[in-house]
């Protein structure tokens with residue numbers, strides 16, 4: 001199967017959500033039944049990497065996707081060195097709400113590419129609407145290791161999950177063009 005190599009906004013008329021399978025039922029259900037609705041009601045945005053050859057139904061399968069939304073955190077959850085410069089009210093952040101790679105594509109670097117694309121998108125958005133960091137709520141301990149590998153740090157426990165963060169300042173170092 002060939003790929004377009006460009007992440008595009010989820011479009012249920014063109015992308016085959018039913019065949020997405022990443023090994024985590026919560027994420028499968030989200031992309032199949034919720035992601036488009038959440039975009040319609042304006043609470044998150046889902047971007048995906050489609051296969052370029054359509055299925056017999058005319059739609060393209062999804063190789064990988066990420067979902068982002070605005071959010072906020074309590075200042076006290078941040079390390080003291082970062083918290084001390086911030087005001088007392090909730091700190092705006094971007095939430096990397098969901099991310100998954102089709103099982104057929106896993107282990108080939110698409111997870112890394114998807115994460116970098118999501119962070120790059122959010123870093124660009126940050127030039128229009130500021131946020132302090134990107135946060136992610138990890139599904140399990142192995143995904144914690146995945147995000148740690150790419151610079152995320154422990155923030156707090158949230159609804160039974162480990163919440164991790166990467167600051168916009170760190171992303172700036174990664175994405176700001178060097179002179």
Ligand SMILES: CC(C)(COP(=O)(O)OP(=O)(O)OC[C@H]1O[C@@H](n2cnc3c(N)ncnc32)[C@H](O)[C@@H]1OP(=O)(O)O)[C@@H](O)C(=O)NCCC(=O)NCCS
Nearest residue numbers: 022024099100101106107108109110111112139142145146
């Ligand atoms: C986690 C996931 C996105 C990784 O995607 P992938 O395409 O298999 O990952 P990549 O091939 O890009 O791997 C990049 C690196 O991360 C590592 N890695 C991959 N999956 C990992 C995992 N679950 N835990 C820890 N490290 C992982 C790889 O070993 C690789 O390291 P290397 O460059 O040193 O070899 C994918 O397995 C997935 O969709 N899982 C189910 C859904 C999920 O857990 N999503 C995260 C939600 S919080």
